[in-house]
Amino acid sequence: MKFSRLAAAVVGLGIASVGHAASPVLVVHGGAGVIRREMDPAREKAIRAALAQALQQGYAQLKAGKPAVDAVSAALVVLEDDPNFNAGKGAVFTHDGRNELDAAIMDGYTLRAGAVAAVHRVKNPILLARAVMEHSPHVMLVGDGAEAFAREQGVTLVDPSYFRTEERWRQLQKALKEDAAHEKHADPETARHFGTVGAVALDAQGHLAAGTSTGGIVDKRWGRVGDSPIIGAGTYANSGCAVSGTGWGEFYIRTVAAHEICMRVTQMRVPVQRAAAEVINQEIPAMGGNGGAIALDDQGHVAMPFNTDGMFRGWIGDDGVSHVALYGDEDDGTGQLVPPPAPADSSAQP
Secondary structure: OOHHHHHHOOOOOOOOOOOOOOOOEEEEEEEEEOOOOOOOHHHHHHHHHHHHHHHHHHHHHHHOOOOHHHHHHHHHHHHHOOOOOOOHHHOOOEOOOOOOEEEEEEEOOOOEEEEEEEEOOEOOHHHHHHHHHHHOOOOEEEHHHHHHHHHHHOOOEOOHHHHOOHHHHHHHHHHHHHHHOOOOOOOHHHHOEOOOEEEEEEOOOOOEEEEEEEOOOOOEOOOOOOOOOOEOOOEEEOOOEEEEEEEOHHHHHHHOHHHHHHHHHHOOOOOHHHHHHHHHHHHHHHHOOOEEEEEEEOOOOEEOOEOOOEEEEEEEOOOOOOEEEEEOOOEOOOOOEOOOOOOOOOOOOO
């Protein structure tokens, strides 16, 4: 079955406990928020290209028969290395001008997970999170302890200046001016754009994985940790469902959003598209939060709900073609592309 048809289908789930033969699927996001069509064309092109590259890198792992965690890691390294996203190289600044990075990864087949938070020198936090999962008895390491572990594991460390980009520094300066004037963050870039990156994957054995990486929220208090590295809040996977979130992290933590979606899928047999929409478009907004998520079930059904103007997102399935969308009207939230509206007929009579 072609991925576009498969992704659009909404059916009940048969949850696997030991895996099953499956057509590999990979879904990525680059953050939800105020994403307008007036975006600089060059930047839009670069973002679309990066999402497509992440999909191709991750899907190559799946086509080679590698596990879902390999696909998630490969895709997220691409996005962490791209300054257009709020993770790795493009991380936002804290109130005091630092870059503090968080990441998590979870293997749905084994329920093993790894996470790191508040790291300053780790080039690719998702790789350190995976090292925590695979080479330690712990789930989360933070700060200096996480970076000491990175040295032990040979995970690449860089000077903190590596993460500085002029765009992110400019965003911080705007936010600081708003703080000084006792104003709410009015600029869309400082108020409601969450550039967190994430990926969920289904491998040929029917196993799922999820991963998320972020620099947090611009102008955040140093030491603040959001939902991305918290297993169950911004990242979760089990045998029947995988989720990566992006948004106002405190609300994802309070609703345990990623876990809540998966429990609806695996325990209540709610289709993944409905489960994700209920949490992202109903529960979180009802509490005052916003954002989005990508979700995938063990049959390859995709959900990409968001309650913001847009979400950078992409998916690839058995056709091997990368599908990328940025704006709210580019797909129906399930991976099914929506044709753009037809142009007005200029020859029509008034």
